[in-house]
Amino acid sequence: MGTEPPVPGDKNRYSLAEHTFSAPNLEPALYIVATPIGNLGDITVRALETLAAASVIACEDTRVTATLTHRFSLKTPLIAYHEHNADKQRPKILETLAGGKAVALVSDAGTPLVSDPGFRLVRDVVAEGYKVIPIPGASAPLAGLVASGLPSDTILFAGFLPPKNGPKTRRLEELGQVPATLIFFESPHRTAATLKLMREALGPDREAVVARELTKRFETFERGTLAELAERFEDRQVKGEIVVLVGPPEARPEADAGDLDALLRAALAGMPVSGAAKTVARATGLDRNAVYKRALELKADDG
The missing domain is CATH 3.40.1010.10 (Tetrapyrrole methylase, N-terminal domain)
Structure with a gap:
């Protein structure tokens, strides 16, 4: 050197x-x-x-x-x-x-x-x-990853999410179908709210880990589904540096046109177009914009 x-x-x-x-x-x-x-x-x-x-x-x-x-x-x-x-x-x-x-x-x-x-x-x-x-x-992201127990062959480090709920939700939805373990930094006072949004945007059954105070005296790893972690952190006062890791989505077979239309019609019966498209896109793994466009077409055809 x-x-x-x-x-x-x-x-x-x-x-x-x-x-x-x-x-x-x-x-x-x-x-x-x-x-x-x-x-x-x-x-x-x-x-x-x-x-x-x-x-x-x-x-x-x-x-x-x-x-x-x-x-x-x-x-x-x-x-x-x-x-x-x-x-x-x-x-x-x-x-x-x-x-x-x-x-x-x-x-x-x-x-x-x-x-x-x-x-x-x-x-x-x-x-x-x-x-x-x-x-x-x-490196905090790598320290969290290697002890998380989540897949490490493909990862995406996403840094800090936007602080406001609207942009944060949109960012999570953009990342939701990426076939990789997602790694985020988060501030302790926003951890509970972020886990709730992750549960809604990424799905309640996604595996996740909250790593806190890595390499320090009070280092902890909390593991579970996003639904479990959101509930666990709901009323908790969190301190220290936080790394949140979310496992990749489960691989889903693509729906054909007939399946998509049936799923959309069922969803449209009880919710608006945007909600129906979001729900079906998450369930099928299809592109949300394409699903939304098809939902609009079905809504117009069905009067």
Whole structure:
């Protein structure tokens, strides 16, 4: 990883298990460094070497990252880089790279660029011709996935859902038939409401897991169907970082035209067109827009 040996007595020092080490110097590049999502013991040696040898560490919140640097006796200067100051700080980081120095980018926890604005910095760094080097490590979506018991061969990380119910429901319906395990971040005060919407939009029998406080002292995994989890969390005060995982939909045989019309006519007898289309689309796995169009045609034909 390093291009030159460390200079004795230089700042490239870090401590681990009460021992002090000197990291090799780094080639000029932007280093995307994953940091622990809770348990500081999850830091990698390569991450420590990178943070120790970088000229500067760009971080979301210097106070949060200072806890990490203090824990491992890192002396590298910290600068804030987040969505509110990115336009101002990005040119400074590019200037540092132009000076032949190494910059480390970290988030408050986990792997940078996962649900944060760091991709814009990476894009600009690449456009200017500088190297971008990933230093992999902790990731909340993957930690939740591997302990969930849900299928892991095909996954879709959807980040945070929209906060308002209407856009959130539409987004869930868009994702509902994706043949993959869905992974979401959610804030604790919205978890109960989100589980209710998932029950309605994705179906009550979908397998799901709510993972909380991953790698921390009070780490928990709650498993069940969306109906069971929605009921379990209904009156609960939830704290901590939340990852919600929803298993893929069951494969359904496609309905032929006759089956579709029969299902729609039965649904239209007791509900409006939009509700009938939604219900039948969920039951058959067919495209909701196509089902809605056919429902309108049947409604017009039947008077």
